[in-house]
Amino acid sequence: MxxxxxxxxxxxxxxxxxxxxxxxxxxxxxxRKNLPPGPPGWPIVGNLIQVILQRRHFIYVVRDLRPKYGPIFTMQMGQRTLIIVTSSDLIHEALVQRGPEFASRPADSPIRLLFSVGKCAINSAEYGPLWRTLRRNLVTELINPARIRQCSWIRNWAIKSHMDRLLKFDGGIVHVMSECRLTICSILICLCFGAKISDEKIKTIESVLKDVMMVTTPKLPDFLPVLTPLFRRQVGEAKELRRRQLECLVPLVRDRKAFVLESDNVEDENVRKIMVSPKGAAYIDSLFELEVPGRGKDGGRRRLEEEELVTLVSEVINAGTDTSATALEWALFHLVMDQKIQEKLYKEIVDCVGTDRSPYTDQQKPQEEVITESDVEKMSYLSAVVKETFRRHPPSHFVLSHAAVKDTELGGYTVPADASVEFYTAWLTEDPEMWEDPGEFRPERFMAGGDGVDVDVTGTKGVKMVPFGAGRRICPAWTLGTLHINLLLARMVHAFKWLPVPDSPPDPTETFAFTVVMKNPLKAIIVPRSSMSSTKI
Ligand code: HEM
CATH class of the missing domain: 1.20.5 (Single alpha-helices involved in coiled-coils or other helix-helix interfaces)
Structure with missing residues (x-):
């Protein structure tokens, strides 16, 4: 009552x-006047009801509005003003040429603030000292080339388990997305905590973090924050999810801390067993030491607290798992559908690593170092397949929401500091002015003479495809993400031939699940290449 x-x-x-x-x-x-034009809205709710009534994800609504409203337009979503930028020139101007002006993030909803502990994450921090400290730490501690090389054993271990699991499917049906998610998530957990944990625990963490990602995508309360008190149920569910996230990850944080400090706790044999990276080699080890600005008393520096540590490692695991697994699923979709491309890729891999390095010489067990990281660097067709996958199926159709650091202008219109600036980067890769037959999957376009051969995926020289964003907020780990994809794809294609499931061909329909994934997840039949010399497939 x-x-x-x-x-x-x-x-x-x-x-x-x-x-x-x-x-x-x-x-x-x-x-306000001089905002970019946009679809007429209703009083108070703006375009919100029109979008909701379409019962489609926002990315598809924007795709349809672009031809009418062009390179820059406004959508009034309840209390939030969204400035949508779609043209290559304006995206390059804002993100690269005037990068610092557009490098901030908009205000967050109460639910997002709960998970980011008040914007204490690289992806959500405003452009300023906190963001700079956190980002610099990630880059030096996790992404620098020496550290990436030093951690290659983690990828070898996780990919070997991946191949062992696939081997059990011999001739059977593989669920590509779930297998790839598990493997990438286990690599990232090990990079973050220096710990090897059971597949069961990895699956629990992966599923809780996926829920976190889905709950923090914009929903009605984000657009009408004034009505947040009416959304008590959603806020309650989000708090319960945050409790589960902490329950999964705080024990790992504590175990690692005990290991790093060599406290009595490490007498615990189980902790010793799972902590496989030496002290100082895990991402979280650097976070224990880090003093962050703006969070201490009177805005000073202080060490990170347990909840903030959970947020920062969750961000890395989340940011790297879905994006890479999505790219792998789409890449394998095309390889299954087009066996000629698959065979061309297989031939390149065999030409590079030779046939002696068969993955099954060791009593039907895949070897650890069948294809090394320096091998994949030499595989130009593999790189072309992966780039074409990013072009044809960018995991995210928008980069994360940006905000201007102060009121400014773009394309002759005002961009207020409190607006969300949304860069619709997926359009660039569909634009027939920039790509020949953009709807076709054709890795050759990234080889000599192709229309994508000179593409700079970081967008610095110009934006033609920017799957990782561009400028100040570009994905700091794009080289690591690409390495995970290249390595997994090369090893999977080297070891197995991938075939469609008879009577159930792969369906390319897309759906939004934080990234843009296959609505009906890819299932494929795998046949070990080693068995094929005697059996004609
Ligand atoms: C294929 C894999 C990946 C793709 C396609 C991808 C894509 C992106 C995109 C589009 C953004 C937003 C850029 C913007 O807002 O302008 C981003 C940001 C970010 N990504 Fe990635 N990413 C990938 C892998 C990773 C991995 C492996 C990690 C961590 C190890 C990571 C960590 C981050 C972080 C922390 C940010 C926020 C950067 C900031 O706000 O300064 N990403 N990524």
């Missing part, structure tokens, strides 16, 4: 607010 009264009071407050806003709307004709 008390709850109902509360709702009535909140609805009344909402109505008063709506009345005030309506008056403001009627007087100003929709608010």
């Amino acid at each position: 008390e709850g109902v009264m509360m709702d009535v009071v909140l609805v009344c407050l909402g109505l008063v607010f709506f009345r005030l806003w309506w008056r403001y709307w009627s007087v100003t004709g929709g608010g």
